Amino acid sequence: MSPKENLQKLNIKLPEVSTPGGNYVSVNIRESIAYIAIQFPILNKEFLYQGRLGNEISTEQGYKAMELCALNVLAQVEEKIGFDKVIGLNHIDAYFQAESNWDESPIIVNGASDLFVKILEEKGKHSRAIFGVEKLPRNFSVGLTVTFTVKTE
Numbered sequence: 001m002s003p004k005e006n007l008q009k010l011n012i013k014l015p016e017v018s019t020p021g022g023n024y025v026s027v028n029i030r031e032s033i034a035y036i037a038i039q040f041p042i043l044n045k046e047f048l049y050q051g052r053l054g055n056e057i058s059t060e061q062g063y064k065a066m067e068l069c070a071l072n073v074l075a076q077v078e079e080k081i082g083f084d085k086v087i088g089l090n091h092i093d094a095y096f097q098a099e100s101n102w103d104e105s106p107i108i109v110n111g112a113s114d115l116f117v118k119i120l121e122e123k124g125k126h127s128r129a130i131f132g133v134e135k136l137p138r139n140f141s142v143g144l145t146v147t148f149t150v151k152t153e
Contacts, residue, residue: 017079027077033090092145
């Protein structure tokens with residue numbers, strides 16, 4: 001099935017595309033690689049999942065926050081590139097802020113990984129890296145950057 005059909009089957013609607021918060025572009029294509037700027041858990045301009053994992057944000061909420069970041073990535077891809085031009089997802093870099101004893105980052109990042117495979121199927125398989133950071137902008141609990149290989153014309 002196509003990504004659009006998978007979204008429809010799962011009753012998922014892509015969020016409104018967010019705009020960059022600084023002097024950069026949200027999608028940058030160099031040759032056949034598309035770099036998607038960091039996406040946060042924003043739903044139609046509403047900031048969600050703000051705080052530290054293990055404190056204000058539970059692991060279950062962190063999973064949902066990463067899922068929302070992945071949906072924002074897909075919204076950027078569909079609007080700026082088009083699903084039909086995606087050859088495959090290459091790699092994701094996942095960022096999180098947490099209290100010092102919290103150690104469940106692979107679980108939350110599965111929120112993004114699971115969604116990419118559900119929507120993009122084989123094209124959604126990827127490598128990943130996970131980074132714990134002291135602070136993310138706007139006190140978001142998580143953020144996600146992604147690279148895709150795309151068809152060029």
